[in-house]
Amino acid sequence: MTENIEQMQKRHEKEKITLQAKCKHKESKWMIYSWAPGHYGGNVRACTFCGKIVEREGITEKDLLTPFDKFEEERGITKTKDDM
Numbered sequence: 871m872t873e874n875i876e877q878m879q880k881r882h883e884k885e886k887i888t889l890q891a892k893c894k895h896k897e898s899k900w901m902i903y904s905w906a907p908g909h910y911g912g913n914v915r916a917c918t919f920c921g922k923i924v925e926r927e928g929i930t931e932k933d934l935l936t937p938f939d940k941f942e943e944e945r946g947i948t949k950t951k952d953d954m
């Protein structure tokens with residue numbers, strides 16, 4: 871049987887879910903989470919064995935800002951209500 875990439879990914883996804891369900895997540899470490907390459911998504915603590923995210927830095931108001939707002943904020947150019 872020959873699988874295409876999509877079928878293979880689906881199979882691996884299933885395996886991952888099974889693995890994560892069985893795992894006790896004894897060891898984990900903080901790492902930078904990217905939801906897509908180059909897109910910083912905050913820090914998460916993931917199990918070193920199965921890769922499941924066991925803890926996530928709280929979703930703050932910052933996460934709701936556009937990347938441009940975020941950039942400005944990092945540069946210390948934060949807008950206040952008085953500026954609007």
Ligand SMILES: [Zn+2]
Pocket residue numbers: 890893894895896917918919920921922
């Ligand atoms: Zn685990």
